[in-house]
Amino acid sequence: MNSSGYKIFKFVFLAFWASFVVAPFLWALTTSFKTINGVTSGATYIPWVDYEPSLDGWRNVLGSGSQGINVVEPFISSVYVTIGASALSLVLGTFVAYGLSRFKYRAGFIRNGDITFFFISQRIMPPVVLSIPFFLMLQQLGLLDSIFGLILVYIALLMPIAVWVMVDFFNNIPKEIDEMAMLDGCSPLQTFLRVILPNAKPGLVVAGLFCVIFGWNDFFFAFTLTFTETQLLPVAIVSLNSSATPWWSLSASALISIAPLIFVAVLVEKYLDRGNLAGAVK
Amino acid sequence: MASIDLKNIAHSYDPTAEDPVFALQPFNLHWEDGGTYALLGPSGCGKSTMLNIMSGLLTPSHGQLLVDNKDVTHLPTTQRNIAQVFQFPVIYQSKTIYENLAFPLRCIKMNKHDIDRRVKEVADLLNLTNILSKSANSVSADTKQLISVGRGLVRENVSAILMDEPLTVIDPQLKFELRRKLKEISARYGHTLIYVTHDQNEAMTLADQVVVMDKGQIMQMGSPEELFENPSHMHVGYFIGSPAMNFMNCRLNEQGIHIDDHFVPMELDGIADSAALNMGVRPEYVSFSDTPVANSVPAEIVEVQNLGKYAIATAKFGNQKVKARLSGKSKLPSGKTNLVLHKEHMRLYVDGHLYSAS
Amino acid sequence: MSIVAENINLTVDGEAYLRNVSFELPNEDFFIIVGRTKAGKTTLLRLLAGLEEIDSGRLTLDGNDLTKMPPWERKVGMVYQQFINYPHLNNFENIAFPLRRAGLPEDKIAEAVNKVASVLGVEEFLEKLPSELSGGQQQRIALARALVKDSKLLILDEPLVNLDYKLREQLREEFKNIFNDQRERLVIYSTTEPAEAMELNGTVIVMHEGEIIQIGAAEEVYNRPANTRVAEVFNDPPMNLVRGVVEGNRIHFNQDVIMALPDHLQTLAAGRYTFGIRAADINLQPNAYASEVQLGEINGSETILHIKLGDISLVTEQEGVHQYDLGASASVDFDLDQLYIFDNNGDLLFSPAANSSVEKAMQDQEKDN
Secondary structure, eight states: OHHHHHHHHHHHHHHHHHHHHHHHHHHHHHHHTOOHHHHHTOOOOOBTTTBOOOSHHHHHHHTTOSSSOOOHHHHHHHHHHHHHHHHHHHHHHHHHHHHHHHSOOEETTEEHHHHHHHHHHHHHSOTHHHHHHHHHHHHHHTOTTSHHHHHHHHHHHHHHHHHHHHHHHHHTSOHHHHHHHHHTTOOHHHIIIIIIGGGGHHHHHHHHHHHHHHHHHOOHHHHHTOSSSOOOHHHHHHTTOSTTOOHHHHHHHHHHHHHHHHHHHHHHHHHHHTTTTSOOOO | OOOEEEEEEEEESSTTSSSOOEEEEEEEEEEOTTOEEEEEOOTTSSHHHHHHHHHTSSOOSEEEEEETTEEOTTSOGGGTTEEEEOSSOOOOTTSBHHHHHHHHHHHTTOOHHHHHHHHHHHHHHTTOGGGTTSBGGGSOHHHHHHHHHHHHHOSTTOOEEEEESTTTTSOHHHHHHHHHHHHHHHHHHOOEEEEEESOHHHHHHHOSEEEEEETTEEEEEEOHHHHHHOOSBHHHHHHSSSSOOEEEEOEEETTEEEETTEEEEOOOOSOOTTOOEEEEEOGGGEEEESSOOTTEEEEEEEEEEEOSSEEEEEEEETTEEEEEEEETTSOOOOSEEEEEEOGGGOEEEETTEEOOOO | OOEEEEEEEEEETTEEEEEEEEEEEOSOSEEEEEOOTTSSHHHHHHHHHTOSOOSEEEEEETTEEOTTOOGGGSOEEEEOSSOOOOTTSOHHHHHHHHHHHHTOOHHHHHHHHHHHHHHTTOGGGTTSOGGGSOHHHHHHHHHHHHHHSOOSEEEEESTTTTSOHHHHHHHHHHHHHHTTSSOOOEEEEEESOHHHHHHHTOEEEEEETTEEEEEEEHHHHHHSOSBHHHHHHTSSSOOEEEEEEEETTEEESSSSOEEEOOGGGTTOOSEEEEEEEOGGGEEEEEEEEEEEEEEEEEOSSEEEEEEEETTEEEEEEEESOOOOOTTOEEEEEEOGGGOEEEOTTSBEEEOSSTTOOHHHHHHHHHHHO
């Protein structure tokens, strides 16, 4: 009796929690199909019954609408910046992580652990601290308001994540495997590329995923470092906000901005499912 | 201080399957109160499965487990009063050694005074008294293992101690010390001690009775001497003894056994014509003679290995290869000689099982 | 092939693992390093492989200076205690890996891999991954990879220690055939068990606390241990060492154990010595010296008794099964024909092996003094 009461409680709790999580998406979804009447007339959720559905919201953001801005270009810019920065961060970060995992560095009293912490500490800092320095640097380089400039800045932000995840991952691969590769004739670089990397796929997936998520969702630097030429999606969405906010367009653009991440998450989950993330080393 | 009975125990990880694969074949076993036992077998033979069933980490798919005639099959581990020591030291690294030993007692809410007494008693037994205040992380691997053992002993009503290859991490030189301590403990407290290992030396030196297992089956249970003298199964003959028992395939006729050209008169009946016959004899019971004597067969020495305190000579006759274990001080044979197979130590195996005249 | 080391110092994390080690290995091709754990065996092997950086000193192989040569140039094969294989490659690729690095053509690779796989009995597993094999099989794959290379040096660091007892016996047998494959290479094997060293029958290097204390043929080291440390390390159970006195034609172990000096030791000068006697040479004899049994261990065909004679602790090994309870009394005697004598520095003075003479030993000692 204890058991079934507990089961009911679990189910109710989880159902409640699930609805709590899903509700905002549901709201956004229904709102994106409303018109101004539908929005102001209160909280309604069922199309054709409670309100008149309309594709206005979507039309505005995807085509050229009267209320709302076209988000297709910011979307593409975001894609470029996120993919570019994540890829480069992953490559650089993985190299750094391998070095920190396998070799002993020393500069005065600074050791490996300190260097790793230095990287991680970048994420602890409030972004506002970096805003002015980055602004000035990009200005000097003439890279303000450009995709390339943003990619550079994002690398500085995302590489610590890659380092953080990969150092831990490499530390879990026994050093004896490196040694075996070296005895088999591989230089340290060949060891890294031919032996360690193939075994690091799970770690790379996780690090890559984190980089993509943080990169895609960043608002602050996208905001401070761009004006007219380049615009990233989060900024574009926010710019919709005004005294007469077109909620339907806003909802539609919010959903568009989430879509890629959901897509990536589904892909990664398939990869997870295949047990590829299980420990590869005995 | 309890007897343990395993009645019709068998374990399959998928018991509902049509043809279930058994990790442990059905068996009955009785562990006498206060005895020291060893479970001996190669990796994957099921010995750890059996241990986990006894301690409660695993519920058997079939059968009953009785401790002191009380059915504990479905009782959780905490209620069985069984302590288990694992292969690798399981200790709380951040606590002191005292705290590690006291932990199980704190969990059962013993009063402080009694806890102190018990911890000091066990520490004294294991020579840990001087380092009780040290952090458990700071000591060597073998001391850590001692702490693990100590934690298993500290509860007063522990009826049995199960040990899963506990000396694996210990330095060979220190194994003797630990074995001695374990024997002292079991002698003093009368715990039933069950010890799992793949090392026959450890099993034979520590236990009064050894259970030899292979592929989920119990091959034989007996004293080290019995297992040595009368292995009931060829596998036991192979697994016990270094080098393993010699097996020579042979043929049967009315008067006895033919091993190639060598004839051994024996009274035999009830053996099927199609049975596979092997004659087993331990290398310790094989010797050499310059001249032919009773029970000898002409043979040629193929190899002699001098290992210091003993030597192993391999001799060949017909299609048979036989190893002999000789004392290091005896004269080492060479070339053509006569191999003496002492009849009273020969054992006939029919389809792998020891033949006994009924 | 010769290996020469000069004044090698190696410190790891502040701890001196090898202290001013110099040696010259004789021109043999099979060495076995015997020593307790932490004796320095693994460090020495890693040194030869190039996996540890030498602080100071020089290492040469056949005249080539190896000191600064990185491991990927050294042509060394190594087998670890913990079976190390590349987890992302199947077994065939695992074995083929060094050959691919060396750029061998595909058909030569297949030929070499299949050949060594059949020698080690793993042909049927070549398509599988290492993680799908048992411990013993994984170690065979690691060994196959070490053998398939055209290496000058093959290093095995206690390769059997993580395997089941019976599997070890089996593999040792196989090793003897595997290492005789007619290639010109130096094989160095390390173990803690002297019995393994004797079974494999190579040139033994005895190590203790970071130092090499004796090099010689296995039988020679067994019969003539250079000093008490070798006598302890190279015997299982360790040789019993008793500090005693020779006085008035008698050997005194302690006030209770006094024995007449045997004939072959008559010329032994009076004084303090350390006497060594193996466990197998202390026998159970009625009406001899009474000892207290501290622990009896029965092995099926042998009994090992840990006994105490007054303040002397000894280990004795007997054929057959003898039951003794803890604390019981056992009467033992010593086989003085097998007595070893070490001087006060621990160096061997006299060994009971053939061709030893006490006179010569005494003369040599006087010369040293």
